[in-house]
Amino acid sequence: MAKTKTNTEDYLQMYRQMVRIRTFEDNANKLYLDAKMPGLTHMYSGEEAVAVGICEALKVTDKITSTHRGHGHCVAKGAAFKEMFCELLGKEEGYCRGKGGSMHIADQSNGNLGANAIVGGSMGIATGSAFTAKMLGTDDVTVCFFGDGATAQGLLYEVMNMAALWKLPVIYACENNGYSEYTRTEEIAAGSITARAEAFGIEAHQVDGQDVLAVNTLTQKLVARARKGEGPFFLELMTYRYHGHHVGDINREYYRTKDEEKDWKENRDPIIRFRGWLVSEGIASEDEIEAMNAEVRQDAEQAVDYALNAKYPDVSEVDMHVYSDIKHALA
Amino acid sequence: MAKTKTNTEDYLQMYRQMVRIRTFEDNANKLYLDAKMPGLTHMYSGEEAVAVGICEALKVTDKITSTHRGHGHCVAKGAAFKEMFCELLGKEEGYCRGKGGSMHIADQSNGNLGANAIVGGSMGIATGSAFTAKMLGTDDVTVCFFGDGATAQGLLYEVMNMAALWKLPVIYACENNGYSEYTRTEEIAAGSITARAEAFGIEAHQVDGQDVLAVNTLTQKLVARARKGEGPFFLELMTYRYHGHHVGDINREYYRTKDEEKDWKENRDPIIRFRGWLVSEGIASEDEIEAMNAEVRQDAEQAVDYALNAKYPDVSEVDMHVYSDIKHALA
Amino acid sequence: MREITLSQAVNEALAEEMRRDERVFIIGEDVAEAGTPFKVLAGLVEEFGTGRVVDTPIAEPGFMGIAVGAAMTGTRPVVDLMFGDFIYLIMDQLCNQAAKTHYMSGGKLNVPLVLRTNLGATRRSAAQHSQSLQALVAHIPGLKVAMPSSAYEAKGLMKTAIRDDNPVVIFEDKLMYQDKAPVPEEEYLIPFGEANIKREGTDITLIGTSSMVQVAEKAAEILAREGIEAEVIDPRTIVPLDEATLLKSVRKTSRAIVIDEGHQSYGVTAEIASRINEKAFYHLDAPVLRMGAMDVPVPFSPALEDVTVPTPEGVAENARRLMSGEMIHAA
Amino acid sequence: MREITLSQAVNEALAEEMRRDERVFIIGEDVAEAGTPFKVLAGLVEEFGTGRVVDTPIAEPGFMGIAVGAAMTGTRPVVDLMFGDFIYLIMDQLCNQAAKTHYMSGGKLNVPLVLRTNLGATRRSAAQHSQSLQALVAHIPGLKVAMPSSAYEAKGLMKTAIRDDNPVVIFEDKLMYQDKAPVPEEEYLIPFGEANIKREGTDITLIGTSSMVQVAEKAAEILAREGIEAEVIDPRTIVPLDEATLLKSVRKTSRAIVIDEGHQSYGVTAEIASRINEKAFYHLDAPVLRMGAMDVPVPFSPALEDVTVPTPEGVAENARRLMSGEMIHAA
Numbered sequence A, B: 001m002a003k004t005k006t007n008t009e010d011y012l013q014m015y016r017q018m019v020r021i022r023t024f025e026d027n028a029n030k031l032y033l034d035a036k037m038p039g040l041t042h043m044y045s046g047e048e049a050v051a052v053g054i055c056e057a058l059k060v061t062d063k064i065t066s067t068h069r070g071h072g073h074c075v076a077k078g079a080a081f082k083e084m085f086c087e088l089l090g091k092e093e094g095y096c097r098g099k100g101g102s103m104h105i106a107d108q109s110n111g112n113l114g115a116n117a118i119v120g121g122s123m124g125i126a127t128g129s130a131f132t133a134k135m136l137g138t139d140d141v142t143v144c145f146f147g148d149g150a151t152a153q154g155l156l157y158e159v160m161n162m163a164a165l166w167k168l169p170v171i172y173a174c175e176n177n178g179y180s181e182y183t184r185t186e187e188i189a190a191g192s193i194t195a196r197a198e199a200f201g202i203e204a205h206q207v208d209g210q211d212v213l214a215v216n217t218l219t220q221k222l223v224a225r226a227r228k229g230e231g232p233f234f235l236e237l238m239t240y241r242y243h244g245h246h247v248g249d250i251n252r253e254y255y256r257t258k259d260e261e262k263d264w265k266e267n268r269d270p271i272i273r274f275r276g277w278l279v280s281e282g283i284a285s286e287d288e289i290e291a292m293n294a295e296v297r298q299d300a301e302q303a304v305d306y307a308l309n310a311k312y313p314d315v316s317e318v319d320m321h322v323y324s325d326i327k328h329a330l331a
Numbered sequence C, D: 001m002r003e004i005t006l007s008q009a010v011n012e013a014l015a016e017e018m019r020r021d022e023r024v025f026i027i028g029e030d031v032a033e034a035g036t037p038f039k040v041l042a043g044l045v046e047e048f049g050t051g052r053v054v055d056t057p058i059a060e061p062g063f064m065g066i067a068v069g070a071a072m073t074g075t076r077p078v079v080d081l082m083f084g085d086f087i088y089l090i091m092d093q094l095c096n097q098a099a100k101t102h103y104m105s106g107g108k109l110n111v112p113l114v115l116r117t118n119l120g121a122t123r124r125s126a127a128q129h130s131q132s133l134q135a136l137v138a139h140i141p142g143l144k145v146a147m148p149s150s151a152y153e154a155k156g157l158m159k160t161a162i163r164d165d166n167p168v169v170i171f172e173d174k175l176m177y178q179d180k181a182p183v184p185e186e187e188y189l190i191p192f193g194e195a196n197i198k199r200e201g202t203d204i205t206l207i208g209t210s211s212m213v214q215v216a217e218k219a220a221e222i223l224a225r226e227g228i229e230a231e232v233i234d235p236r237t238i239v240p241l242d243e244a245t246l247l248k249s250v251r252k253t254s255r256a257i258v259i260d261e262g263h264q265s266y267g268v269t270a271e272i273a274s275r276i277n278e279k280a281f282y283h284l285d286a287p288v289l290r291m292g293a294m295d296v297p298v299p300f301s302p303a304l305e306d307v308t309v310p311t312p313e314g315v316a317e318n319a320r321r322l323m324s325g326e327m328i329h330a331a
């Protein structure tokens, strides 16, 4: 694994954030299985190194846009468990007062412009956020997360063209987890994903999305260059989702084998790999790591408890926030 | 100019078709200037070698989709002047009974699925036509004409992806005339147009769109391969439009110089070049060519006269053809 | 009579029509092996193969465009749009292309295409996966719009749609896929433009579409217990609309409520109410009431979502008011 | 008072707001040097530069998405959509993203964006360049919709729109760009949701939107000569809709005709008529009549196109019928 100049605290922060994502998802999945969560949700487990490697290269004022599989991005960009679980359960204290839910969770305090239930739906938004940075002269960079499946949406090519023409500080981060829903990437993506970006004059890189340091090191470089006006950039991050497409997708053998899942989980898990590296490099001891894990676990359990007992928004909120200047749209 | 094995008759047919397009456009422009034509229209003059070079490589049952600048494609695919001028003037005997007009002219008898007033709007249609050929096992090939400006539409990348995955017999023919409306191509197209197709695994060629033989020779090869299931293909045809974006675009100097226009017209005109070649190769004499020109001119004038005097559709037609099975939609 | 689910009914309709007519094929995301997330198409790929049950990349505008072109050239696509909310993505291909081609070509080109999609909230799927967007397409001349209210209608209307030579949009209620209803073994078709009187009554007419037919029927049951005899009518297609049956009923009952799950403002209920007001005005004892979904984006939180859609109790309450002569809203 | 054209009025509104607020910018096709095909923006790029008058490639979904993201992050885009017919292309970004972001985020994110586009037929521009699609966006909660009827409204509503923190869609009548009207030199804004009584009258209320206000006024003149005093009302915004003013008028006149240039079925007239029917039912002496554009794609042929839109004579004729007590359509 590539060694970098980041210091111990940064390494531990990356580890903690990956564990926080995994733990968040385990709890969310349990809430679903226990029929305590409304609707469905998409688990990020297995892909933690992507969100963390990238978001740890960003400032709070940098922006991200996220996807239907958005919990990982949200945590990685700095969100708190309590407001997240409240949102997943439709409670008033959620980031979006329960109005958005898992597929629309946003955390503007940390620059997360929101998950999106339209595949590819946030590609324009991310590019527009970069447009703002350029127009207002801030040096913020925006990262646009999307999946391999989303590369089929024409919107991507429209906005990459403009981002390239206008040199916008945006990084397109394609999380290639091998599948879109129940279909293998090869069946829905002709040619080469990175070549598509390059054809628009955009520098593109393919990177091991299970290696948090590799992701982080590369992203740091690109972010620095984007801040200087050398963007846009494109990243294809090779990764894997451990769960089904959504929590209800249990029988997966008709589209992928148990062996394949096992191989990724056992041999390429981003947390296990990074943990091993931290220990072998003497950055943390097994005990310290276990303590961190336990702390995160407890944090999550408390947040879940809190959220389960938190109150729903008052029904009078139903016609609030339709328009920013009209308190109740239907009054 | 590349020499080919096509015989004399084919050469003369190509020449005649180019002259027919130019003559059609000169008459259409005059109708506009004389305020005899409803609405606006977009002239194809200057780009004749593209439509003719390609369409002469097609069978009647092969399909094309066309654009807002569609008269050239329509003539090249075999349409008659009379029905075309009637359509441009909104007359009952027009190809579309006057309901479509210049921007929607279609001639299904010759496989022209229609002009389209939505830039890029026919990319899906062309690809779908190729889908039909594959599904029904005909060996028809479809050519999708569109401009350089249309390459900014995401739809192109969506359908190229599917065409590549499914090996559809479609040829994407990008008529790069250097401008979209009042904007130079460099300002709206990042990277390389052919590389964009190649990134989807599609074989792409750039070709001199003012050289009818070069266009025809290459297209013949690609059409033959597409019939055998080796498609799709992509062509970028470098060409130029002599008139403004539409007939009303008279003062063009704020976006392109008169010198530039002069250079293309005098030094790269596809008709002049091909005529010179025909004469120098002894395929036709100057007299024969003049006779051909005169014949076409007469044909056009007669068609214009006819169309000017032809009748408008009866007003009762207004709610016909909304649905194929309901004679009058509002009855 | 045997009972089958709405999901099975759609599946049967498709299978029967695909057996009858080789030109019929299905195209959409995860329609083949996965049989769509709602599993409606399960088994079809086994019978008809991947050549006729075609999995696409996540490119709605693209595959919709391909379907339009395929339909224009001799096949009969059934487009599967996973969620009704994605209709926004294909509006150009649906409304500028498919809907207008027959008219613009003066009746020469046909687009025999079925777009199957869905509607319905209260699934905790939030604002981008819960919309009921039938009003948008009903507004566009050239499209027909069917809204099946049970397995029986789902099968009969689908078969009719597939045989129709015009573009037809069918909205299935995604909450009804597992609902069973009696469906004959023998083949049957349900003609477009023929409303179904679900329940006869003399006091008030309840007109419901799709999901709202059940709501109207339940309201009628509540009202019957109170001695109010409601007539419940299901228009089955909103384009064409069976005005005659609606007017006949309202002339008898003198009162009407129109119920639809789309947003109320500028929605389906406005059109139906307006037609009744215009054409049965002198028979009305009270204003025609409209009940649509609340004019707010669909909220995720169950506490809020449930109040956004019409309920049997709400319909019954409004019916009582109309019956009691209470002059609602009238000054 | 000085008179300026609608085109100049829009231009002034934009220039004033861009001077007032640095965050305001214009984005669209050929908006800079070309100043749009209708020349409405002429001169703005000279004053504000290409950084704030931004020419885009032909990628409507893309630049609309960019505008949404830009608006979410601190700028105030005015999106220029060349023809209202292209709204189909941006529906996802407009209706799934812009319209819902404020609500889905629980009020935390704003999208202060103006979409300027146009409507109107009889320009011989055929089916894809002549539509009046206001009904589609008026149906979507979260959007405001303004329909200026003269230069005065065009300026005042545009300025209000730019200062609004919500997404606003403005439809200009493309046939009115050269029409002059008195417009004060001093700054003024027109608040949303306030209808304008263009002409007072006692016998019948004519409610017209945009282009149809003039039609209503002309009808009122015809009627006045016959002793019928029509009140003409321009709602100015259809979302929010100034119900109070409309109802007050109808309670006085007891009769109303609603006129809009969108297709009649499932269109704007249905909503306005329904609200009047619901809320002023007991004051009505006759059914509220609706006059929209004919439910057919807009035909190219002048012989057909002119009969598809409401005319002053048609409105006057319907008014006479209502006045004479003729029981239109009533059995």
Ligand SMILES: Cc1ncc(C[n+]2csc(CCOP(=O)(O)OP(=O)(O)O)c2C)c(N)n1
Pocket (backbone or CB within 6 Å): A068, A069, A117, A118, A119, A120, A146, A147, A148, A149, A150, A151, A175, A177, A179, A180, A181, A245, C029, C058, C060, C082, C086, C089
């Ligand atoms: C426009 C649109 N089309 C289809 C869907 C349904 N859908 C949700 S997620 C998904 C697969 C996305 O695949 P990918 O982009 O690879 O992301 P992943 O789920 O693998 O993270 C699909 C088809 C959607 N939400 N939006």
Ligand SMILES: Cc1ncc(C[n+]2csc(CCOP(=O)(O)OP(=O)(O)O)c2C)c(N)n1
Pocket (backbone or CB within 6 Å): B068, B069, B117, B118, B119, B120, B146, B147, B148, B149, B150, B151, B175, B177, B179, B180, B181, B245, D029, D058, D060, D082, D086, D089
């Ligand atoms: C979707 C859409 N956007 C914009 C327009 C307006 N428009 C018509 S032609 C044109 C330029 C097209 O350029 P290009 O594709 O290069 O074709 P050319 O006119 O050069 O032949 C534009 C912007 C349109 N008709 N459709």
Ligand SMILES: [Mg+2]
Pocket (backbone or CB within 6 Å): A147, A148, A149, A175, A176, A177, A178, A179, A180, A181
């Ligand atoms: Mg994926």
Ligand SMILES: [Mg+2]
Pocket (backbone or CB within 6 Å): B147, B148, B149, B175, B176, B177, B178, B179, B180, B181
């Ligand atoms: Mg061009």
